Amino acid sequence: MHRETDTDCQSSEPGFSPGRRTFLKISVLAGAAATISSTVAYAAGESGFWAKDLEDEQLVDMYRRILRIRWHERTMADKMLTDPTYRGYNHFYAGQEAVAVGICSALRNEGGVEKADLVYSTHRPTGHAIAKGIDLKRMCAENDFRATGLNNGYAAEMHISDPTIGFMGADGMIGPGPVIATGSALAIQARGSGQVVVNFGGDGTYATPHFHSALNNSTLLKLPFIYVIENNLYHQYAHYSLSVPMKDIATAAEPYGIPGIVVDGQDVMQVYNAAKIAVDRARAGEGPTLIEAKTYRYYNHWGAPGATPGELGAFGYDPLAISSFRPERELRAWMQRDPVDISRRILIDWGLLDDAEADAIETEVKAEVTEAFAWAAEQPLCRPEDGLKHVFVDGEVEARQLA
Amino acid sequence: MHRETDTDCQSSEPGFSPGRRTFLKISVLAGAAATISSTVAYAAGESGFWAKDLEDEQLVDMYRRILRIRWHERTMADKMLTDPTYRGYNHFYAGQEAVAVGICSALRNEGGVEKADLVYSTHRPTGHAIAKGIDLKRMCAENDFRATGLNNGYAAEMHISDPTIGFMGADGMIGPGPVIATGSALAIQARGSGQVVVNFGGDGTYATPHFHSALNNSTLLKLPFIYVIENNLYHQYAHYSLSVPMKDIATAAEPYGIPGIVVDGQDVMQVYNAAKIAVDRARAGEGPTLIEAKTYRYYNHWGAPGATPGELGAFGYDPLAISSFRPERELRAWMQRDPVDISRRILIDWGLLDDAEADAIETEVKAEVTEAFAWAAEQPLCRPEDGLKHVFVDGEVEARQLA
Amino acid sequence: MTEKSWMYAVLEAVQYEMRQDPNMLWLFELTAPVASNPGLPVINLETEFTRKRVINTGIDEMWMVAATLGAGLAGSKAATYIPYQGAAMPFQIIQNHAGKLRHMTGGVASMPVVFVMEMTGQTPGFAGQHSDYEIDSYYMHIPGVKTVVPSTPYDAKGMMASALRDPNPVVFLYPAGLRELVAEVPDEQYDVPLDKAAVLAEGTDLTIVGSGAGMPEILKAADALKADGMSVEVIDLRSLKPMDTETLVASVGKTKKLLAVDQTYYTLGPAAEVVARVAENVDGARFKRIAFPDAPPPASPEMFLWMRVNADHIANAARKLVG
Amino acid sequence: MTEKSWMYAVLEAVQYEMRQDPNMLWLFELTAPVASNPGLPVINLETEFTRKRVINTGIDEMWMVAATLGAGLAGSKAATYIPYQGAAMPFQIIQNHAGKLRHMTGGVASMPVVFVMEMTGQTPGFAGQHSDYEIDSYYMHIPGVKTVVPSTPYDAKGMMASALRDPNPVVFLYPAGLRELVAEVPDEQYDVPLDKAAVLAEGTDLTIVGSGAGMPEILKAADALKADGMSVEVIDLRSLKPMDTETLVASVGKTKKLLAVDQTYYTLGPAAEVVARVAENVDGARFKRIAFPDAPPPASPEMFLWMRVNADHIANAARKLVG
Numbered sequence A, B: 001m002h003r004e005t006d007t008d009c010q011s012s013e014p015g016f017s018p019g020r021r022t023f024l025k026i027s028v029l030a031g032a033a034a035t036i037s038s039t040v041a042y043a044a045g046e047s048g049f050w051a052k053d054l055e056d057e058q059l060v061d062m063y064r065r066i067l068r069i070r071w072h073e074r075t076m077a078d079k080m081l082t083d084p085t086y087r088g089y090n091h092f093y094a095g096q097e098a099v100a101v102g103i104c105s106a107l108r109n110e111g112g113v114e115k116a117d118l119v120y121s122t123h124r125p126t127g128h129a130i131a132k133g134i135d136l137k138r139m140c141a142e143n144d145f146r147a148t149g150l151n152n153g154y155a156a157e158m159h160i161s162d163p164t165i166g167f168m169g170a171d172g173m174i175g176p177g178p179v180i181a182t183g184s185a186l187a188i189q190a191r192g193s194g195q196v197v198v199n200f201g202g203d204g205t206y207a208t209p210h211f212h213s214a215l216n217n218s219t220l221l222k223l224p225f226i227y228v229i230e231n232n233l234y235h236q237y238a239h240y241s242l243s244v245p246m247k248d249i250a251t252a253a254e255p256y257g258i259p260g261i262v263v264d265g266q267d268v269m270q271v272y273n274a275a276k277i278a279v280d281r282a283r284a285g286e287g288p289t290l291i292e293a294k295t296y297r298y299y300n301h302w303g304a305p306g307a308t309p310g311e312l313g314a315f316g317y318d319p320l321a322i323s324s325f326r327p328e329r330e331l332r333a334w335m336q337r338d339p340v341d342i343s344r345r346i347l348i349d350w351g352l353l354d355d356a357e358a359d360a361i362e363t364e365v366k367a368e369v370t371e372a373f374a375w376a377a378e379q380p381l382c383r384p385e386d387g388l389k390h391v392f393v394d395g396e397v398e399a400r401q402l403a
Numbered sequence C, D: 001m002t003e004k005s006w007m008y009a010v011l012e013a014v015q016y017e018m019r020q021d022p023n024m025l026w027l028f029e030l031t032a033p034v035a036s037n038p039g040l041p042v043i044n045l046e047t048e049f050t051r052k053r054v055i056n057t058g059i060d061e062m063w064m065v066a067a068t069l070g071a072g073l074a075g076s077k078a079a080t081y082i083p084y085q086g087a088a089m090p091f092q093i094i095q096n097h098a099g100k101l102r103h104m105t106g107g108v109a110s111m112p113v114v115f116v117m118e119m120t121g122q123t124p125g126f127a128g129q130h131s132d133y134e135i136d137s138y139y140m141h142i143p144g145v146k147t148v149v150p151s152t153p154y155d156a157k158g159m160m161a162s163a164l165r166d167p168n169p170v171v172f173l174y175p176a177g178l179r180e181l182v183a184e185v186p187d188e189q190y191d192v193p194l195d196k197a198a199v200l201a202e203g204t205d206l207t208i209v210g211s212g213a214g215m216p217e218i219l220k221a222a223d224a225l226k227a228d229g230m231s232v233e234v235i236d237l238r239s240l241k242p243m244d245t246e247t248l249v250a251s252v253g254k255t256k257k258l259l260a261v262d263q264t265y266y267t268l269g270p271a272a273e274v275v276a277r278v279a280e281n282v283d284g285a286r287f288k289r290i291a292f293p294d295a296p297p298p299a300s301p302e303m304f305l306w307m308r309v310n311a312d313h314i315a316n317a318a319r320k321l322v323g
């Protein structure tokens, strides 16, 4: 059992991002992912640096989505901390934005469950949902338990879903999600619809029995399935070394004979690159890929304990965390390689934006987020009796609490 | 998915067994297990050939136990085929005897659950039970549903157990056994009682979600746990390539960072050697080992369909096997490396026995088995009402089938 | 209309739906979807629809059910056949995912899936895990799945057709002890509703209610009781959830005596729900339940056969209740 | 005798047994075995007994339960605390192994183990998997395990002590909604039996039966009904299996009216067993059940709070039944 704190990602120069040309050269030479880990055979760099081929518009849109997640987070945290009438909650994703956006940028995000690429999310879903293109207003309304929310107030944060964009939903359980996701990949393979299924899962999912099941069956059947592990070093209040015997979870791919890619989860271009490789492989019928993105969350496991209104991140200890604390310095070191900063600097460096344009986008996104929360707050609450609906496609169940 | 029939074991010269000295040299040079597979890093030969250190008496006893299993099998098969009043059944183990005996010869087989090494078995348990030293008469009575059977007639073949010798029992389910076994190893580690836990499992257990759970947790906690996979190439009616994406299941040990040993399951000395390495490691507190024994069963999955009275093995197709047949030539090729023959030849070759002595042992064992079946047949049947007992330690449950 | 085995009749229903819907999947483990019947073509789903749509897996029933669910969520109809040994392995997937996803997503999740859960044949001699008959209770408590258990080849085919056409997840309990039953079964596809009990015999003295593998012995007992001159009403639940309260209440409202029979353990078997629903709605009736004792099935046939509910047990209980 | 929280009281019982038995193990996942109480020393099993005996694991509840069982089989007393999110993950291990092994081995397997299964606090807002209260039904059908659910800190401590001393596997249901209840709890170790219901109030007009997290609202309703002049007998089941039929039958034999209340879904909740047992044994009584509807709990507090059984629902049902 290795117990040292993983600091690989921090050892790179904070926020460093070379010019577009230099960057390309580095990634071709060393492999984009190889800067993170040399133990993994299948480095992204082997296949070239695909982010270069994206349209300028797409690249800017990636930045915009990262910002949208970030400002949704910050607005929500502030609401939880300052507005006692606000009932919504969140498993905060701030710090991990580049993972969701990098992956979803390699996917088809339209056309419903029969055409779009499908994303299965976790108990920490809002970042994935925004990256996939969810309607922000209706998501905010859902998280605020409103009848006009994305899921009519039945779901709230931990179960939001929107199949029309291929966002198959959050799941409050750790383990089953990836296995269910392989079933979607099986259906896609059988009907030949050319879609790809991505499952997001935390480092905590490695220890579940389901982990083996998802990788083994998707390997045996060569399914178009991508398992993205967001290794943010902690599952709830425990360091991942308590449940994972290897440093890089991606190495778990080896015996199955499928690629295991370790990628810097703070750099959206590197994440995109890894995703592109896996998506191409999946669409070509070559089978699954395991991607491990090294990343970190800025807030505590759930909600905003330890956070301060108006400030990013939760530096105070989570009062619920009894056995395993996240050291403040660890958190601050990770924040020096912030995914928002990195993506902004890359776009400026590549000459796609200047500082003023980047700022303007941020201002727009903030307004958009503020408006979404405001819209949500005005939406109607649910009617109690509607709880009896949607158990089955038709009809209602009986109100057994009443005599 | 590799689909070629695994013929590695057959490519060795049938029944070949070099003289004791030559043998030692080969195993030291090439690694006893390395003759089976070169893909596995941890070859038994690295650690020397331990079977040489066994007392002559122990070596002869290994042969005797192999014979005891074999004649129990043959007698049972003949009874099932010829005696319509006989109600017992078996998941036959013939062909795999060297695995059970090789492993159990490296274990402590006395002292109850607090002192003996513990063995968890499968739905195919009688070979393991005999190797561990079970009372043959009482086992035969149990398999014949007798009140004086080992488990008073409640268990029958698929659940026989005798904790007094550390035989923790058969289990009719595929998957949970190994995980439960790791819990025994945990208890042993905590109380410092120095025992070792061995779990037998078929190649079919690899695909279960439990496989990962057993290996991961035993690795994280460095438990004295040995997972012996008896890869007999088939799980029920399907070739193992349908559920296992690698050729050697032992390679699944790699990402956990624990040894994965491939061993020739037909040669009891090689199996013993692998077991000794794993047992020493476990007792030294160094953690678990995965051993894959390449072997083959001579009968069909369950019972004796396709077999002929008085003949070893079932060459007729199993009428239940719809999707995957075992080719007759595959079976015949494996029978050329029969574990009974190999162990006998080794002992003769090493000068421990001559042909007449070996024959005499076989005659003794046959008589012992015949007597056990005869004793069992005379035992009393169970009293119906006793079915209400043993649900809890005390008392009985009510007879709810009666108004 | 031809004499068909239960097994064949069920596969006929599956074959028909798979021919209609080119995306439909069938996942199995050891029980290949193959059946033959005198005078009829062999059905072999694996060869007819190829391994793309008919998937043979390793020993991982959790995956089989989860994958079936995932196929449904992606818009493809799917069904899986779980052998009885693995019937509790995927429990959590059905309980926490299939059963909740529709409601938890506000009606958005689509799950046109069928989980065929084999129950043991309760064969004497195999003990515990291989002779039990208990999953009906576990699966019928889950909201959001329909849990059904036919008892005749006719119902088995018709309910399989209905289950495959139902947009909701259906747990289709499949008592292995019945799969060799033979009866007249129509050749064409037809629906048997998934929410209606069947009144198999009408009578006025007593109502006997059971389900699944319990029905053959109940019918035998009813014959014996009729021969005694008792007027017995026999009800086959068919659907455990939703349970057809109306039919039960109407019957016991008339007979005022209810004997509820379970093959599973007494405590919290389906018969508890039967008695409770009727007791809430019919005043002044008398009630009795018989069931397997609250003990795992022992291997010894002597013990096991005494414990498993049979026609004698049922007839005796009926006589006590009426007499 | 000191005022103690439920949580603290339970850990006191565990700490005592771990001090007695140097081999006893405790396995946990996210809920560290730590509790504090005003005026009393902090209990921290992990620091007191070290990580050798108090094991913090990854997210694998199946392993936690299987390992606890395996420890018991090897002769070491063991207990595990499963958080509610994982409460159905180890279902098959308890159902097919812990529940059957003793009987299947003819009495040979030893299993001095306790599975503490947390149930959600039924907190509004979390929906489905995080607000349900349903595992009581699943676990109480299993033969060979005792399934208990205390409702007060006193019973929680005493039943934990009894469970840890019991040589049989015990499923100790732990409603998270009650863990902050505070009451007088003795400092010394004591036993509360695992097979007896508790009569919390005596009365003659009506019997109300419930369990676990349902009890506080039942007691509130009973107070309201008493204020109305109704004489209400209140029974806390405490043990779901074995169920204390005698106490139930004696009570309804007297009151002739039974209101059975469940926090879980209506169909086949423990209340079904309560009604059925009484209906079989008491003639001429009247029966009513209320429970959560057969629907997963929705996130919206407006919907959820209307659906979850509360004191008003109970009092209204009682008035209908008696009036």
Ligand SMILES: Cc1ncc(C[n+]2csc(CCOP(=O)(O)OP(=O)(O)O)c2C)c(N)n1
Pocket: A123, A124, A172, A173, A174, A175, A201, A202, A203, A204, A205, A232, A234, A235, A236, A301, D030, D059, D083, D085, D086, D089
């Ligand atoms: C089966 C199950 N057990 C326990 C939990 C409680 N739980 C919720 S989130 C979580 C930690 C997940 O960690 P990880 O997968 O690393 O994701 P992260 O929270 O770091 O994003 C746990 C244990 C759960 N939801 N489901």
Ligand SMILES: Cc1ncc(C[n+]2csc(CCOP(=O)(O)OP(=O)(O)O)c2C)c(N)n1
Pocket: B123, B124, B172, B173, B174, B175, B201, B202, B203, B204, B205, B232, B234, B235, B236, B301, C030, C059, C083, C085, C086, C089
């Ligand atoms: C959970 C579960 N699923 C299915 C079965 C049915 N079954 C019994 S033995 C067996 C095959 C086991 O194969 P393997 O592990 O290779 O052992 P072998 O029979 O070859 O000794 C299967 C599928 C079972 N017992 N348990």
Ligand SMILES: [Mg+2]
Pocket: A202, A203, A204, A230, A231, A232, A233, A234, A235, A236
């Ligand atoms: Mg994590």
Ligand SMILES: [Mg+2]
Pocket: B202, B203, B204, B230, B231, B232, B233, B234, B235, B236
């Ligand atoms: Mg096998």
